[in-house]
Amino acid sequence: MRRRFFVDGFHGSSAALTGDAAHHLARVLRAEPGQLFELSDGESLWLAETESVGREEIHFSLVEKLPIHPAPLRVALLLAIVKFDRLEWAIEKATELGVDEIVPLIADRSEHGLVAASPKRAERWRKILAESAQQARRLRIPQLGEAAKPRAAFAAAEAQVRLLLSERSGAVPMRALLEPAAAAVQGEGPTTVAIAIGPEGGWTDAEFSAAASAGFSEAALGANIMRTETAVCSALAAVQYAFGAFRPGGDVDTPENGRRKENT
Numbered sequence: 001m002r003r004r005f006f007v008d009g010f011h012g013s014s015a016a017l018t019g020d021a022a023h024h025l026a027r028v029l030r031a032e033p034g035q036l037f038e039l040s041d042g043e044s045l046w047l048a049e050t051e052s053v054g055r056e057e058i059h060f061s062l063v064e065k066l067p068i069h070p071a072p073l074r075v076a077l078l079l080a081i082v083k084f085d086r087l088e089w090a091i092e093k094a095t096e097l098g099v100d101e102i103v104p105l106i107a108d109r110s111e112h113g114l115v116a117a118s119p120k121r122a123e124r125w126r127k128i129l130a131e132s133a134q135q136a137r138r139l140r141i142p143q144l145g146e147a148a149k150p151r152a153a154f155a156a157a158e159a160q161v162r163l164l165l166s167e168r169s170g171a172v173p174m175r176a177l178l179e180p181a182a183a184a185v186q187g188e189g190p191t192t193v194a195i196a197i198g199p200e201g202g203w204t205d206a207e208f209s210a211a212a213s214a215g216f217s218e219a220a221l222g223a224n225i226m227r228t229e230t231a232v233c234s235a236l237a238a239v240q241y242a243f244g245a246f247r248p249g250g251d252v253d254t255p256e257n258g259r260r261k262e263n264t
Helices: 019-028 084-096 112-135 150-156 174-185 205-213 228-242
Strands: 004-006 014-018 036-040 045-053 057-065 073-080 101-105 161-165 191-197 217-220
Touching: 004 019, 004 112, 014 019, 014 045, 019 057, 019 112, 036 057, 073 084, 073 150, 073 228, 084 101, 084 112, 084 228, 101 112, 101 150, 150 191, 150 205, 161 174, 161 205, 161 228, 174 191, 174 217, 174 228, 191 228, 205 217
Parallel strands: 004 036, 073 101, 073 191, 161 191, 161 217
Antiparallel strands: 014 057, 036 045, 045 057
8 A cells, every 4th residue: 555645736737845845755755766656746646757866855746536435424614622632643543544634623611831831832733734635644733723612613513413522311322313314414515513522621511502402412432531632533433333434345355665667
């Protein structure tokens, strides 16, 4: 399976890779002219051959436009700001699990120091998103939204299915919410889902009320209390399974980083 990299755009029959990704490909993976890689600009996907390899820039010639399979699911993750090591781990895994947008939430019980420091971490979070999307061979990098208060984020969520993870006794098992939702939208194009996950101290009554007013259903993942990052993985995996978000037909079986002459 070939490695995939993101480029700013395609120019005629060529493309260039710059920045950290180019450095990694040149210095760590030791790319050489004649090798094949996949390049994406977020909208199209190409098989490309390396022409020249520099320390800071790699030039490619485009070989073949590759097919893109329509995504059956679009997921927005409304994620409360928690300790950065846990938040960044959650961002990485959420990208691997197919999230399309992450909106950091300034929840009532988010630590004030973390909230104040979060704008300085945004660039690091974007880098994590890009690297994780590249590793997961995604077509595009998930968007990182502006940090928002839960009430505003709930109201702005445009999704057919809206779920708020909850530890309250009245929360409905996620399976009971996902199964009928998946059956109702089957065959109607991409399904949009919004999942809200709160801070370590949980949601406040005001936040529960705001979520309910915005059409969010309280969903329970199980009997055990999970950390935020565990809940992210569990919820996204459940949604992926429920809506059948799998790559149709899989990838073509080709040698990773193979030279062009080895594939002829």
